[in-house]
Amino acid sequence: MSLKTAKTWCFRLIAVVLFFVSYYCSHVFLQSYGGISKSPPTPSKSLCGGWLKQKKWESLNFNLDCRTCAVIGNGFSIKNSSLGGIINEYDVVIRLNDAPVRGYEDDVGNKTTMRLFYPESASYNPSMHNDPATLMVLVPFKQQDLSWLKEILYDEKRVRKGFWKPPPQIWLGSTSRIRVLDPHFLHGTASSLLQIPLHPKRKQKPVHPTTGVLAVFVALNYCDVVHIAGFGYPASKNQKHPIHYYGYDTMKSMKDSYHDLTHEAEALKKLEDSGAIMYLHPHS
Known part of the structure; x- marks a missing residue:
């Protein structure tokens, strides 16, 4: 050759x-x-084996090889579930608004890594249903929400206008544990996950993500494994059916809300079908 x-x-x-x-x-x-x-991966610790392990929680010392997160909703579906012990085993437990823990430990556990809330859903004494190290994460849905926080932190004159429900005028929580959620997550939940308009037309009713679906979106950005419980609303058309595992709110109270519950349920179903999240209990 x-x-x-x-x-x-x-x-x-x-x-x-x-x-x-x-x-x-x-x-x-x-x-x-x-x-x-x-086929979608199974939501378990084995999922983390081939995934990129980034130090997303570096400042909080949450650098685990596989970060498992449980997002606990306030829905009636978690009542009598006896999931408390399982929930406490997760590395990160995210709770919502002013949902109580004491008296409901058997079903919802008592570990709280962070709690997402807004002024109208805030508790004046966070220590009642949170751990001393719990991060209290304010979700600023509107400008008044940040003003409320500033007034609380600096003990300024309280302004009550602009809230659909009077927020606490006294807050006994530790100021060092307060965080403010980056608006990026709220926008991402609305535009990417729910695909709802950020700027609705003049005659179009504004729709906002619930704190629950927002928490799921946050978890998907920071956790390797995301499991959820207490999500969804009763399928019954009975307007007197309770919607939470605590308290006396019923389906009637959601009639005029600014949430598209059906659309959010569909979004969670897509996440479940893709393997991105998994429910800890049977659901409809």
């Missing part, structure tokens, strides 16, 4: 090898990120 012929075949073989290498790499990359995955 002449030197010229050998060089020609060498270049051809290199091209073929490069083609197969690039095909293999792209195939592995797409599988890793779900592009051509045949």
